Amino acid sequence: VSGRSGLALAGRLLAGAALAYSGYVKLMAPAEELALAVESYRLLPTAAALAFARVLPWAELFAGASLLAGCFTRAGAAAAAALFALFLGALASAAARGLALDDCGCFGAGGPRLTRPQAMALDAALLGAALLAFLDRKPRFSLDALFDGK
């Protein structure tokens, strides 16, 4: 494993584990609780926040599992990068509007609570990790590599 593909592998597993974990933790809690955290960003009306809270954890779980298993890896990495960029944008927008968030909602209501700077640093690092995974056209130790006969 070369240095670059090793880095891509590490990025893929890191981003995948973080997304799969946060998606699963959110799915184990009621969507209405996540919706409350989403509402506090004041970007979506109540009904839309609830719909978003129902869909988001599944997107996280599937993208995370895709990265961990290396199945449709690049699509999973693109989805993961889009999710992290979205989270980062929402946090930055809340900061710009001076909103005090009780909870970033990163891991749902029941998971670990992060302050806004912690959440932004984590999202930025994971966005980088997901981009590294996306740039790797031949992911090692993956189902894709197995199916491609490599």
Place this chain on the structure above:
Amino acid sequence: MKRLAAGLLLAAVLIAAVLIGRRTAWLGSSDVPEFRRKGPADAPAVLLEFSDFECGRCAEVQPFLKQFLERHSSRLRLVFRHKPLRSHKWAELAARASDCAGVQGKFWEYAEVLYARQKEWSAAPDPKALFAAYAKNLGLDVARFEADLASGRWDRFLQNDVKEAEARGVTATPTFFINERRMVGQSQLTEYGERYVAWETDR
């Protein structure tokens, strides 16, 4: 083709894991004392409130909740359950104090005082004296109130609620249920409350 099959298999495993995880997490029911029930006993719908006296949002929602209950006074029965959050230092003690007031017939009045004076007692190094003073102002038997609170005589009410909150997967406050339909926070109660009452009572 193999890749698609593997992807679908992975998705199926994930969906099954979530469904099984949720089923084991969200079951159960336990009793709640009569003094924490309000409204007609034969009401077609129950509004279940999980609240924490130290939570700002719980205090803020009270005026709206009062109006909501007045609008549906013949159709809704309110059942109050404690959900003291671990991050709130005195929430559990406040919940126990409210039950000690409840057994003397003043649960709702005491709860109102706790919300109204939230900033005062939540910042106190030890709010027991304040809790006793609130009991006195409401005309309760203070000696009995203090003895009950110190001995933990009515703690089982709180323990039942904590178990019920866990069984229902409640980790945020205020959480409301109209029959089994969940809402968290005032905006969800505003958005869905009327509709849920109508669905549950117009059948």
